[in-house]
Amino acid sequence: MRVIECTDLTKTYLRKNVLDKLSFSIEENKITGLIGRNGVGKTTLLKIIAGFIKETSGQVKVFSERPYNSLNVSINSIFVDDQMSFPPAIPLGEILTVAGNFYPNWDRELAKGLFDYFSFDPKSYHNRLSKGKTSTFNMIIGLASRCPLTIFDEPTTGMDAAVRKDFYRALLKDYIAYPRTIILSSHHLDEIEDLLEDVLLIKDGKKHFQMSISELKEWAIGLKGTTEEVLNFSDGKEILFKEYFGLNTMYAVVKNDFSEPLLNKAHLVGVEILPVQSSDLCVYLTSETKGGIDDVFNKR
Amino acid sequence: MSLTSVNLWETVKKQYFFKLKANIDAFSSLIGIQLLALLFSFGGVGSVGMGGGNFSINIKYYSADLVIGFTLIWAFVTAIVITTKPYRNHDFTFVTNRLSSSLSNILYLLTASIVGSITAILAGNLLKILAHILLDDQIYSFNTGLQELVMGIGVTILYVFFVTSIGYFIGTLVQESKLFIILIPVLFFGILFLEASMQKEPFLINVFKFYGMESTLFLFIIKVIVTVAVFFTAAISILNRMEVRR
């Protein structure tokens, strides 16, 4: 059963198409990573899915229903980001009770456990928490609510590495125990790579691609060797990224649709085959220019 | 994972209690305002001076009018405040849609009106006692019967609720576009000024006559309820179209 279906979804802000005919769908009980550059419309997309803002055109279906103003979508989904606002008059301890009243699948023990594990004080207030603590608290709410659709929009902002690790582990463990559809929008693809099952890459408001993480890992390869060797080996394939070292050694990333034997012969020609980190790959795929930051300096 | 179905009123009920818990401080400001009003109405709410042959009389009238007036202002402000962005966003952190958010707001405003009115009317008694103790003049009073007191509370609730509906409507307009912050006052004083210059009776007087002078209780109730319904439905329809947590 498809939890989310988007067809030709468009959203314009001040005459700028933040989302431009975006179409994709997300299966039930999968953890999907939503990847894209800053300001490419990830948050906008998520807010449309959560029913906070309206789509300009196109169609969005969450639980086969239009999310905007839908109570059904609201009770079965939760949107966690650092803008999550709680009434200032309610202390943290009570926010957990309030959340318990609202969410049917709320797990009080899990919430209390995480709450104490990250040493929160039930009497303190949400607006006085540090950035990292806020993200951690919001994450606890997101996890413990156990909504069939849980959306995390850059949940780890401000979290230190240890907390991030705990978060990923807690997320996975709870996901294994109670599988649900999770959307993780993040910039640290390298960290969350293992958590994800699918990756949805957004570029210029469109779906660049949507594939499983294992496919993504083998989607492209890195060629390292003398410049002409690398060039003729890649013979006309689109080079996603290139970098020059030393005199004439070059590193290029190309789509991996080489045949097996061809790959084995590569080293005979002095070209080294290297795996490409999926987070780097996403960076290359979504970069406007082909080169790296050095090009800026090299041009002068 | 199985989806849970939900019904509107169940959510409204939960949100209502959530709102009461979240906005409890509004009631402490209510107390503050009413005490302030008591202080002001210490010198009497109205006074009349008369003279006969060899005597002069001046009478000070005491009533809870000022306290009710201040409560009205408090209610108006509270109504506007809960339409602002932070308060609406609080709803959207949890389970809601725009309709349930508005309905729970209205229920909250009704509670605020009830609590505000009861305390305002009872504050009248507090005023009498304080005046008796501090001014040690003899206080003459029509001991209003229980029925009158209760009717007074009822009517005050209607008045306060009436004011909250206007506040809620204006608050929603302001949320719709910030322009209204300037537009509404300009419109309001503009008309007054215009009517004054044309020697026409200002519309405010007509409004006051329409509600304030209505002496048949039944008609008054109908008028207020209809107006309240109109303002709230208008506000709800605007809010329903409004994006949130942009």
Next chain:
Amino acid sequence: MQIADWIESEILNGHFESDGKVYSQYQLAEMYTINPATAAKGLNLLVDENILYKKRGLGMFVSGDAKEIIINKRKNQTLKRLVRELVLEANRLQISEIELIEMIKVANDQEAEQ
């Protein structure tokens, strides 16, 4: 696919005897904090190479000749690749074939002593 490699080495050093039960995808996910689907893919890879076989509803089991399959798989894939790189490196350093063979013998003797 580290999961597949890890299971293969576990089979090689005898942690999973043949016909013994292997961890389920969820146990693997738990141990390595990875998505169960990724773990499942790793397991299915091994099933395709019939190193493991699936019993409906019971999970994954090591197939009888799992060890031999792994050995000659590694022999003609990983080992061959390593040898190729060895030879390439040797040419770059202008080491003759004899010298290379000599070095391999020395390494082999040291290994034998342990």
Next chain:
Amino acid sequence: MTVLTAILPLVILILIFGVFIFMVRLTRKFATPKVTHWLLFIYIGVLLLGTVFVPFIIDDSLSQKGMEKAIDTDRELSGLYTKLNEGEIDQIDAKYLMKESSFSNYQNQSIRVESSNNDSSQIFVERKANNDDTIEAFIFGNGLIIDGYDFSRKLKPYHLELMKNTLTINLPQQQDINLIITKADFPIRQFTGESIINPSFSTGDQVVYLRIPNHLELIAGNHVFLEFIEK
């Protein structure tokens, strides 16, 4: 309509009762009762206490009399003056009689009546049939009714003083009366018709009525205006 006014208070009472229970249930639900709750409960407590305590401190004794405020004060006043003119003072309602005094064994033939009231004050004179050498003086006030409260007893009556052969009527010195009256709140006033702006009020003038022996001759002092009663 009356049915409604009967039901409405009932409904409101239930409402108040409901709000109260709701408040109690609310606090039990709260994990950490906040300062606001205590504030709210103390305040409501004080208010309720006040409501219970108020009847004891306010003086609404006058208000019973005031209940007849429904009758027109002017009509009643004119009734007073006609009775005075006809000398039937004993039919005048006792509440108008402010003071009664008499001066016995006054042997002089004549008496001079003076008044310290600079504008003219009206004095009714009734000549008795016999000569009992006593002058009876009655002072009637048309009462001071404000907003239905009868404050007549607040007004000091004229003071009559008989020295040798002059009877002087001196007014009490300037008296200013401060009153505190509580009014129903405007939502209540709107339906009970009470208004705060122009309280109903009667002038509170005083009139002197003398009963003199038959043969006594009266001499009117300056700006004293004697009105003889023909019986």
